[in-house]
Amino acid sequence: TLCCGAARPPRSTASRLSRLAVGACALALVAGVAGGLIGAYVERHGQVTDIELPQAGADPAADGGPRPKGSIAGIARRALPGVVTLHARGGGSEATGTGFVLDRRGHILTNNHVVESAKGADAVRVTFSSGQTATGRVVGSDSGYDLAVVEVSGVSGLRPLPLGDSDAVRVGDPVVAIGAPYDLDGTVTTGIISAKERPITAGGEEPGSEMSYVDALQTDAPINPGNSGGPLMDGRGRVIGVNSAIKAAGSGSALPDGKSGGSIGLGFAIPVNQARRVAEELINDGRATHPVIGVTLDMEYRGEGARIGGSGGGGEAVAKGGPADEAGLAEGDVITRVNGKAVADGEELIVRVRSHRPGDRLELVVRRGGAGGAERSVSLTLGSASG
Numbered sequence: 001t002l003c004c005g006a007a008r009p010p011r012s013t014a015s016r017l018s019r020l021a022v023g024a025c026a027l028a029l030v031a032g033v034a035g036g037l038i039g040a041y042v043e044r045h046g047q048v049t050d051i052e053l054p055q056a057g058a059d060p061a062a063d064g065g066p067r068p069k070g071s072i073a074g075i076a077r078r079a080l081p082g083v084v085t086l087h088a089r090g091g092g093s094e095a096t097g098t099g100f101v102l103d104r105r106g107h108i109l110t111n112n113h114v115v116e117s118a119k120g121a122d123a124v125r126v127t128f129s130s131g132q133t134a135t136g137r138v139v140g141s142d143s144g145y146d147l148a149v150v151e152v153s154g155v156s157g158l159r160p161l162p163l164g165d166s167d168a169v170r171v172g173d174p175v176v177a178i179g180a181p182y183d184l185d186g187t188v189t190t191g192i193i194s195a196k197e198r199p200i201t202a203g204g205e206e207p208g209s210e211m212s213y214v215d216a217l218q219t220d221a222p223i224n225p226g227n228s229g230g231p232l233m234d235g236r237g238r239v240i241g242v243n244s245a246i247k248a249a250g251s252g253s254a255l256p257d258g259k260s261g262g263s264i265g266l267g268f269a270i271p272v273n274q275a276r277r278v279a280e281e282l283i284n285d286g287r288a289t290h291p292v293i294g295v296t297l298d299m300e301y302r303g304e305g306a307r308i309g310g311s312g313g314g315g316e317a318v319a320k321g322g323p324a325d326e327a328g329l330a331e332g333d334v335i336t337r338v339n340g341k342a343v344a345d346g347e348e349l350i351v352r353v354r355s356h357r358p359g360d361r362l363e364l365v366v367r368r369g370g371a372g373g374a375e376r377s378v379s380l381t382l383g384s385a386s387g
Contacts, residue, residue: 075176075237076188082159083230085127085180086110086136086150090119098179098230099126099150100239101160102279106152109279110229111244112141112212113256115148126152129186140282144290144354146202146212146244146256147275149282161231164238166271169193169217177221177243177267179230191221191265197341199351200268202245202256213347215355216268217241223267228256232269241269277357291358291382294322295329297346305336305367306349327380329366336375337365358384 067073082101086108087094097114101107108126115138118124124136134152141148173193181187195218202212219232223243232241245256247266281288296317301307308324309317309331317331318324335343338352339362356362364378 069237070235072176072188072190075233075235076178078237079161079176079178079231079233080129080186080188081157082161083129083178083186084108085183085185086114086229087125087127088115088118089123089125090117093117096180096183096226097228098226098243100178100229100231101158102149102283103160104158106155106158107139107279107283108136108150108152109242109275110148110150111242111256112143112146112148114229115141115150116143124150126150127185128155140286140288142278142282142288144212145270145274145278145288146214147242147270147278147282147288149279161233162238163272163276164234164236164240166217166240166273169196169234169240169271171196174235175219175221175240176233176237177219177223177227177230178233179223179227179243181222181224181226183226187227189222191219194218194220194266197355198268199344199348200245201347201351211347212244213351213354214244214268214270215274215351216244217271219267219269220265221267222263222265224262227267240272242272242275243267243269271355274355287386289358289384289386291353291356291360292323292385293329293353293362293380294319294324294383297349299346301334301346303334304344305334306343306346307334308332323380323383327364327378329378330368332369334367334373335364336367339363353382356382358382 067077069075069078084099084101086097086099088097095114095117097110099108099110099114102109115124118138121137122135124138126134126136132155134155136150136152139149139151171193175191175193177189177191179187198216198218200214200216202214217232217240221232223246227243230243231239232243234240245268246263247268249264278288295308298307298309308329318329335349337343338349341352343349343352353362360382362380362382364380365375366378367373367375
């Protein structure tokens with residue numbers, strides 16, 4: 001019989017087609033879920049197989065080999081065996097600082113404020129970068145220069161650090177500081193020389209302690225408590241300064257680095273030319289000499305320059321027969337310049353004088369009397385006093 005609609009298949013055929021359709025739908029659903037999971041994995045991980053990250057090919061430097069001598073790593077590698085960590089005990093306290101080897105006889109240079117508390121024959125413990133330890137004794141110290149020499153004995157393989165020329169340093173030169181900030185030995189930091197001939201005074205807070213006066217090298221290399229006495233090195237690996245003080249935030253003066261919270265990028269080092277002279281005298285004589293002009297200064301004077309006498313502190317304003325006396329200086333005179341450099345106050349005059357050696361000749365500009373007095377140039381030869 002013909003009709004206008006589709007012919008209906010037999011019942012058994014329709015049942016089979018229905019089961020096939022259901023099976024096809026289930027297979028499609030499973031495939032879709034699996035495909036979604038695989039796609040998500042590939043999107044997240046990039047591929048189905050294990051990840052192998054690329055790595056640069058081996059070369060001597062990247063493979064732990066030697067660095068160029070002028071690199072920071074090269075300077076550190078050569079210098080670290082000659083840098084030591086110091087622990088000084090005495091009076092119920094312990095100080096931590098740094099030092100560096102001067103010669104193969106066992107002399108080590110550091111700051112006076114690192115070892116000034118040391119009392120007794122075994123009060124200073126010296127630790128080398130190799131882990132070797134030794135007992136040191138202070139053979140000489142000078143609080144005015146904030147320098148001291150410690151000697152160790154029975155230590156083999158000492159590696160003295162080469163000394164450079166601090167007079168040849170220029171602002172902007174790269175530098176490397178090595179020390180034990182917060183007792184973290186072998187710490188290396190780097191920066192530049194940010195200023196030269198910076199007049200710095202430090203110390204003097206404790207009863208009986210003397211103020212130190214330094215015509216310092218200034219650096220932005222991070223220096224922190226424990227760096228005291230460590231070397232400041234130039235780009236050729238030579239010591240150009242002894243790290244000694246930092247400017248603390250909110251402080252009006254430089255402080256020995258153990259007295260403050262941490263670096264703000266203003267660190268100060270004793271120039272090695274001065275440190276070398278003082279170290280030689282401490283080793284040879286047990287004490288250092290100070291250059292003097294033979295005057296007592298009025299440290300309460302608030303005008304520009306350094307005024308001789310008049311502070312009521314007692315003693316002679318001008319020592320008879322001393323350099324200032326022979327040059328015709330008198331009480332009330334105001335020294336305004338030293339070798340062409342302006343002098344702000346009495347502390348700065350002491351710093352300028354102590355940056356020289358006894359016997360050096362200085363050119364001073366001196367104002368006679370009050371602010372309106374006439375100025376004249378005076379030449380004198382520095383005398384000597386024991387520290």
